[in-house]
Amino acid sequence: MSGLWVQIAQFFVALSLLIVLHEGGHFFFARLFKTRVEKFYLFFDFLFPFSNVLPFSLWKKKKGDTEYGIGWFPLGGYVKIAGMVDESMDKEQMAKPPEPWEFRSKKPWQRLLIMLGGIIVNILTAFLIYAMILFVWGEKKLPMSELRNGIEVADSLAYQLGFKDGDIIKKVNSEDLVYYNDLMPKMLYAQTVTVSRSGKDTTFGLPVNFVEQLVDNKSKMLFAVPFPAAIKEVTPDKNAAKAGLLAQDKILSVAGTPTHTVIEFKKALQLHKGNIVPISVERKGTITSLNTAIAADGTIGIELNLPSNNEELAKMSNLKMEVKKYGFFEAIPAGMVMAKNKIGDYLGQFKLIFNPKTGAYKGVGGFDSMRKIFPEEWHWQSFWNITAFISLALAIMNLLPIPGLDGGYVMFTLWEMITGRKPNEKFLEIVTTIGLVLLLILMVAVNANDILKYFK
Incomplete structure (x- = not known):
């Protein structure tokens, strides 16, 4: 898969x-x-938020007073509680006198x-x-104290912001940075960063639209923990295979330039693309130099051994994780x-x-x-x-005081508890309809934003 x-x-x-x-x-x-629940559905059995448009389910089963089912429109789910103004907008039921087993009673x-x-x-x-x-x-964390040679810059945006390879990041917003795991989460709210560079502490500010630049630059990772370039797989009939490079080879240098890390190795390939250069590797304890042609796009036809999690990263880089x-x-x-x-x-x-x-x-x-x-x-x-x-995230989103969300109903119920006055049911129907339409517009907007990102 x-x-x-x-x-x-x-x-x-x-x-x-x-x-x-x-x-x-x-x-x-x-x-x-003791409130009757008429429906319990995973996904909607109608075109949300229009309860009378395409009303059908993929599966349903009645047990007691409740119909359990799976709807066809996968944007959420719902329970239809008797005597409540909700997504189903069952106005017929609401027009009748309240029963003891209804929500409104x-x-x-x-x-x-x-x-x-x-x-x-x-x-x-x-x-x-x-x-x-x-x-x-x-709980596994990588202490910043383990990164004695600092971080490597993994994105051009980080260079533009003022970071350099080998920086030891000490503080974010004047708060000590203890663990590497906390670096990017703290960077989202960063205004200033303090790094140790060539033995001296340097503090510089970040632009207020730093997050916007992250999004526009499609940056997934600004920094990397330095780890060695080791070959996982050699592509048959490509330059590396023709030169004699093998899986498990650890790359030491390119054209005489030491490449202690993956990023250094990739930079070296870019400097010598289109040329044939000696690549030095360590193989079973022996150092071997092989003349290798580097393609015009800066590749040689290999897949590098990349860590899939922090534990593998620490092991490859000989770093000690703090485990609790x-x-x-x-x-x-x-x-x-x-x-x-x-x-x-x-x-x-x-x-x-x-x-x-x-x-x-x-x-x-x-x-x-x-x-x-x-x-x-x-x-x-x-x-x-x-x-x-x-x-x-779902809990917080549902707590927003928007009619149609749980928070909207909570808001009106609290108003009733404080004032002693129950909102008019006709009013609730109107604001719930408006709220549901607004939610639909919001869902369309955020998903359209995903689509626009592909075109950008």
């Missing part, structure tokens, strides 16, 4: 799981307060919990996933702290997006952007880590 399909599969599984859990939260509290605090149920479950899901990640895999193991009961509070920190990170990204000066709004994307955050190989720790973060 190709990397693209692996990403799609992971995204589909994660999203489906989180939708079922979110709607299950509403379902649980509705049943707890319940006390305000009960309705509030029913509407918060999905958000509560999303947060609990993330906390439990993080706790189990720490319990099963522990958690017992089951230790992992529970640590998972809560991890979830809390991730919520803070997500809210920080929201702040960037809503500040036009940062240009971060350009990076907002839809389903394709979410798909891309999954690795191209199925890696369980990464899968659960990303799933937990998406779960928190």
Whole structure:
């Protein structure tokens, strides 16, 4: 299976799981307060948000008062709670007198919990996933103190910002940078960076639209941990194979220029493209020099051995990872702290997006952007880590006070609890319709942004 399909599969599984859990939260509290749930659907069985357009399901089964099913329109899911103005816009039912088992007959605090149920479950899901990640895999971090030779610049944007190869990054926004893992997350909010360069500390500022430049430059990684250039595979009939280079060879120099790292090796190839030069390699403890033709595009026909995670990176570069193991009961509070920190990170990204000066709004994307955050190989720790973060993102998004989202219903219920006045049902129908249309426009806009990125 190709990397693209692996990403799609992971995204589909994660999203489906989180939708079922979110709607299950509403379902649980509705049943707890003896409220009838007429439908429980993964995906929509209509063209969202128009409940009467193309109404059909891929699968459904009635059990008790509830119809369980899978819809055809994969933009979310829903539970249809009797006596509630929701996506189904069932005006016939709302025109009848309220029944004891309907949502509108319940006390305000009960309705509030029913509407918060999905958000509560999303947060609990993330906390439990993080706790189990720490319990099963522990916490692995690469201390900056291990990078004695500093970082390598992996993107031209980093050079433009003022970074140089060999910089030892010490502080971001006057805060000590202890772990390499925290470098890029902290850089998103960076205003100043302090590096040690040639034994001296240098502090320089970053532009306010740094995130916009990241997006426009399509930069995935500004920095790299230096690691050696070792050949994973030699392409048959290409220049490297003709020269006698073999898999597992460790490349030491190109045309006499030492290439201790992958980036140095690639730079050397670019300097000598179109020429035949000696490439020195270490093979089973013996150093061999082989005259190799470098193609006009700066390649020789090899695949390099690249680390797939931080552990492999540390091993290849002879760096010591800091590993912390958690017992089951230790992992529970640590998972809560991890979830809390991730919520803070997500809210920080929201702040960037809503500040036009940062240009971060350009990076907002839809389903394709979410798909891309999954690795191209199925890696369980990464899968659960990303799933937990998406779960928190869904919780925060659903808490926004927009009619049609859980937060909209929460807002009106809180208003009722504070003022003692229940909003008019006709008013709720109108604002819910407006909210659903706005949500549709927003979904179209963010997914259109994904499409535009391909053309750019």
